[in-house]
Amino acid sequence: DAGVIQSPRHEVTEMGQEVTLRCKPISGHDYLFWYRQTMMRGLELLIYFNNNVPIDDSGMPEDRFSAKMPNASFSTLKIQPSEPRDSAVYFCASTPLTGGRNEQFFGPGTRLTVL
Amino acid sequence: RKEVEQDPGPFNVPEGATVAFNCTYSNSASQSFFWYRQDCRKEPKLLMSVYSSGNEDGRFTAQLNRASQYISLLIRDSKLSDSATYLCVVKGNYQLIWGAGTKLIIKP
Numbered sequence: 001d002a003g004v005i006q007s008p009r010h011e012v013t014e015m016g017q018e019v020t021l022r023c024k025p026i027s028g029h030d031y032l033f034w035y036r037q038t039m040m041r042g043l044e045l046l047i048y049f050n051n052n053v054p055i056d057d058s059g060m061p062e063d064r065f066s067a068k069m070p071n072a073s074f075s076t077l078k079i080q081p082s083e084p085r086d087s088a089v090y091f092c093a094s095t096p097l098t099g100g101r102n103e104q105f106f107g108p109g110t111r112l113t114v115l
Numbered sequence: 116r117k118e119v120e121q122d123p124g125p126f127n128v129p130e131g132a133t134v135a136f137n138c139t140y141s142n143s144a145s146q147s148f149f150w151y152r153q154d155c156r157k158e159p160k161l162l163m164s165v166y167s168s169g170n171e172d173g174r175f176t177a178q179l180n181r182a183s184q185y186i187s188l189l190i191r192d193s194k195l196s197d198s199a200t201y202l203c204v205v206k207g208n209y210q211l212i213w214g215a216g217t218k219l220i221i222k223p
Contacts (some may be wrong), residue, residue, distance in 0.1 A: 033210075042213060043202070043212075043215075104159075106158035
């Protein structure tokens with residue numbers, strides 16, 4: 001089992017540029033989560049999907065952020081235009097839809113730096 | 116008030132000592148509780164779930180106090196490899212609510 005896969009692992013970009021982060025959840029997992037982690041704010045949930053459908057995007061900070069899940073094996077988080085305050089580690093996580101189980105399996109994260 | 120609160124630390128503890136973390140949560144209707152561990156520059160990983168009757172996994176003991184709305188994690192005979200950030204997590208209505216984490220540093 002390859003686990004949750006994220007790409008790129010590191011991204012350095014300039015303010016105003018578009019950034020696209022990618023995630024492949026664990027096969028068979030029905031839920032997918034996008035998180036952002038900073039020293040100041042800790043781990044914040046941005047959005048999550050159930051069976052490819054966005055359920056709660058209330059954590060998405062601004063309209064500059066958007067997320068899609070076109071199929072069960074792929075999701076993207078896009079920031080357009082990016083700003084320096086978007087610099088953070090972005091994690092994707094997935095979890096199976098099994099009764100009582102709530103463990104979330106995280107990918108290695110994408111470390112984003114916006115200059 | 117944050118939904119899940121933890122002492123940020125860091126806790127500097129000598130190897131072999133016992134260390135305890137506490138975490139408080141605000142939603143009395145919360146049903147599920149967890150401790151995750153996050154190593155430096157790595158992703159969080161589930162350490163253990165927390166059950167109402169308390170539970171133990173080797174050197175780790177987790178307890179839940181619903182009346183006072185707090186969760187605890189006890190690590191006995193601490194090892195250098197226990198150095199990490201420990202995240203308290205509470206299941207809300209549909210999602211997990213994460214504490215900011217407590218950093219633990221075990222010193223030889």
